[in-house]
Amino acid sequence: MILELDCGNSFIKWRVLEANARSVVGEGVVDSDLALLDDLKTLKGLALKFCRLVSVRTADETSELTALLKASFNVSAVCAVPAREMSGVRNGYEDFERLGLDRWLAMLGGFHLAAGACLVLDFGTAVTADFVARDGGHLGGFICPGMPLMRNQLRTHTRKIRYGDRAAERALESLIPGRTTVEAVERGCLLMLQGFVLTQLELARSYWGKEFVVFLTGGDAALVSGIVPEARVVPDLVFVGLAMACPLS
């Protein structure tokens, strides 16, 4: 079996594939290394032969995790590494090693699935946009705070903005002007996110007309999918790219 990990800033997304890499045996989202081990240990008949991972954490945090995996399951993790060029995509950063590896893999996956120009939008702790032209050239992208960061900044830097998660969820059932604090904040942040998305779409249209595919991924993709009906929501886009960057040896 194959273990795949996407180690983001807040969560680790994991999944276990059958040895032939065709079917998913189990998957989940956890907030710590130990929670990951716990989740994996509940899988019946787990027999890991291969592990590939992408991390945007520090090298120390990542090696701590790979050491735990070695000790617990006797599996060596193969980590995605930066590249100037891969699978037809050319990294557009001035310093290619500085581009977030989750962005890079999502682009590889997107360009592969689109077989042409694509706009990749990822909604995690941070929100990112990346532009890949038809010839595989990465034009660059944008990074801004995601929903969790936007709402936490408001909560942290004001005295009178306080509310719970359940109220936050309910507040997003509509986007009319808020009449409570929770509605005003949650809807305000979501409109910022949606405005960001529409701006990216305009830019993509200015480059490519209608000839491009939009991909939405990341934990909060559902918050904006309604305003981009033509987009492809691909929750495992990073894993698609991970399989390309770290093929089974």
Ligand SMILES: Nc1ncnc2c1ncn2[C@@H]1O[C@H](COP(=O)(O)OP(=O)(O)OP(=O)(O)O)[C@@H](O)[C@H]1O
């Ligand atoms: N099952 C889930 N578990 C955790 N978060 C989820 C889940 N479903 C949706 N979310 C939302 O997804 C967001 C986190 O996104 P995601 O897991 O893609 O990124 P991350 O690892 O936190 O950050 P990044 O990849 O930017 O470093 C949170 O805002 C959270 O509300």
Ligand SMILES: CC(C)(CO)[C@@H](O)C(=O)NCCC(=O)O
């Ligand atoms: C932007 C995030 C946090 C998104 O997960 C990640 O891709 C990252 O840490 N990137 C490094 C900075 C950059 O991509 O320019």
Ligand SMILES: [K+]
């Ligand atoms: K991510």
